Amino acid sequence: MEDAQEDFMEQEEQEEYEDRDKPLTSPYIPPYRQTRLHVQRSSICSRAYFVVVMVFFHVYILNVIGLLLYVHYNNGPGDLVNGDGATSASVSDSETPLPHPAPASRELHVEDYSQSFSLPRIEGIRVGHVQQVSLVPDRTHEMKTISLKPLLFEIPGFLSEEECRVVVQLAQLKGLMESQTTAPSQEQEESNQPLLSLSTEEVFSLLDLNQDGLLQKQEIVSHSRSRDGTWLNPDNLRQILTGLEACPTGMLTLEDFTRVYDVSQNPGQQRSWKLTSQFKQRSKHTWLYQGSGSHHVLHTLRNRLTSLTRLPSALVELSEPLQVIRYEHGDFSNAHHDSSASHSDTICAHTRLAGNTSALTEVSCRYLTMLFYLSSVEEGGETTFPVADNRTYEEQALIQDGVDLTDTQETCARGNLRMKPTAGTALLWYNHLSDGRGWMGELDEYSLRGDCPVRRGVKWVANSWVNVDPDHQQQARYQRLVAKRYQAKSGMEEHHQPLSHSDLHQDL
Template identity: 85%
Template sequence: MEDTQEDFMEQEETVDSDEPSLPPFNAPFRSTRLHIQRSNVCSRAYFVVVMVFFHVYILNVIALLLYVHYNNGPGDLVSGDRGSSAPVSDTGSRLPPPAPSSGELHVEDYSQSFSLPRIEGIRVGHVQQVSLVPDRTHEMRTLSLKPLLFEIPGFLSEEECRVVVQLAQLKGLMDSQATAPSQGQEESNQPLLSLSTDEVFSLLDLNQDGLLQKQEIVSHSRSRDGTWLSPDNLRQILTGLEACPTGMLTLGDFRRVYDVSQRPGQAQSGRLHSRFKQRSKHTWLYQGPGSHHVLRTLRNRVTSLTRLPSALVELSEPLQVIRFENGDFSNAHHDSSPSHSETTCAHTRLAGNTSALTEVSCRYLTVLFYLSSVEEGGESTFPVADNRTYEEQALVQDGVDLTDTQETCGRGNLRMKPTAGTALLWYNHLSDGRGWMGELDEYSLHGDCLVRRGVKWVANSWVNVDPDYQQQARYQRLVAQRYRAKTGMEDHYKSLSHSDLHQDL
């Protein structure tokens, strides 16, 4: 053992003599080795923790992206815009130019939620710049605030006016339904067919059991023929039935109720509606795919001017063209109707209230085009525009009825002389304060003065909206479903046009 230690010492001295002095070998080596091992243990644990957090973070980001994707689809994007459309600014900002005409319907828009933006009138006489056609700017002037009424000169060119008139003449015009009695003839509110009380009872008694139930009365309201019962008659009959303890009418009960409904002065509708008179000729022109390009252009221009969703404009009534000849006129009236529980909008009747007594026109706004100028007379009149208050009794002044445009057209608050190419836009309804259609604006009462010399051609473009937001949404979904069903069948059978769909609806 001692020899071994001596040999080791000798070797160490030999090394020390041959090479420079170095620190001891074993001790530092062990210390360094232990340090490296401890560092590796810490690094691995730290790496595992970091990787776990990194993967959790990535999974959270992916989950968040999927959530945003599925909860912000096209429907929510559209509905999120409800009420966000800024009105035309006082600085005269331009409206967007019209979208390019498409041969296809915007079916994907029919099931979406819509808002109803309104143009700001600012003040009477205010002029705004609007862009409706490329490379041209139109001026839009505020004519009144009650109703909100605008005038846009040069909305149509002379050629466009001529084309619309020619298309109406080719289609053929018919006499307007509401006509004035000839001179010396008593105005009659009697139905077109003369039926006895017993015959009316028999027609209403669908199951012929000798008793008249509520559903049998209501079912007639959807016939819309108006040949032997008016909505006023139906209301009176239904009121009598509801007052009957049994909830049914016998023939004897019906005779008493029906006699009351036939008496003059028992109508429950407004005086203005019952006394409305008009003499003119009119026709309807379809504006969808396949129609004349001028008609499609006008519809697109209306969409751009009003900034309403294109689907609402597409699903509205066709363009009505009216011809007023010498001596023709229309008394003051409202284009739309007030909403009641007993009525349903004609355009949403597929999704409407089946128990409603009658269908009415629901027209959010009117765009009227002057297609010709008139030598004398024929002005559009708004008798109570910008009145401080509206009272129906106030329409009769000094024994003169302001709604009678034959006699009192010159006394209206606002009159516009027809000028070819000019357009008028007014809102028939107020806003409900939540971006949808509210009550009927009674100040939108308007009529056409007597044409004294010349011929007056006008066209009406109405945008139909149901005041019941949910009912309008159901109608849009129903249209989308029917259209998709029809377009799916055309792959196997034949092509279906929008006119087919419009007729079915």
């Protein structure tokens, strides 16, 4: 019995021992199966995630390519690289003012003419839209959209009262020429009344370009360099320079200038001098050079225009001088286009040096006009845009009831838009449309404008044009030609005449 029990116990121990050696696979099958199923689900999720990521990646690449194509075709001939660093094409956010750029250099930069460029345009948004623009430090101006056809803006207070006064005085000192095509009236021929009477202090201030209270040789000589006219006749200039060289400091104070200038006049002449001989004719307009050596106010106006329009500084610098016009009682100008439509047989006057002019007709190519009101007018003298914002433009529509709307002397009141002159206010409008590629397109027929007759008072205005050739390759050749001339002149002696508008343009 005992032997049987011992055999049974030994058998159980043997089975237990054998069980320990057996692999425990059955109890752990479910975990291994679950792990294998989990790996399969993870693999499926990874593939789906990879597909989604690749789809988004390809969409992103397509968006980038589309953006690059959009920028390329909207920049036209090329991106602008200028001294102001401005590449934006519009100013549309009324909450964000335009930044005030650093003052432009007084000298022309050769690199400005070797780069391709595009023509930014200010956005009008809608008639009545007001934008905040920063043109001078610590101040913003309001620019209001007046018309969309043509694209026209009004900027009150663009010029200060002092700036208006200085520009008028500079124009009078330079001398004005008759703008009318008709012969002057007998009253004008018999009038010997001088147009200008300036004190010696005022003349000193106008000659003092940097307004430091001292006249240097360069400031005096600069007025004899412009071929558009001189401020001082050769005898006066020679006498003043002789007096300047006699000063130990090489500069003239107001007291010194008064003494030297009096010596240059006839004996017994008063210090308050009148330009009776040079300005006895009642003139109408003149041109004021705005380049190196010009008055600081003229520099300021040009730089301010560049800042506002964000155009390449090279275009602004090489455009026509500032035209100043005086409208007296009864004076007017019929409605006209400031610029001209381009044709195969025409060439822009300002780029004629870069093309074959033998068989071509020269025309004015003015991308935009900026008009400055230098005085207010008591009655009349409005700037009129007869067809502004018409639904359609038809030349035959300018004749209404047998009356020509371009005849501002008779039909000024019938114009669609009339702007009353207010001293310091500026108007800016584009004479050409965009070609859709960032360059100047066809003439905007709606830019027709004229001046209503002055009924009471005197009207002083100034026109600043930016000249652009519709053929951007022709414009580029002209830029390169200017660069070569500037390089040649930069190596010459200091007394040599610098590159100026008169070397490259004619008064239009």
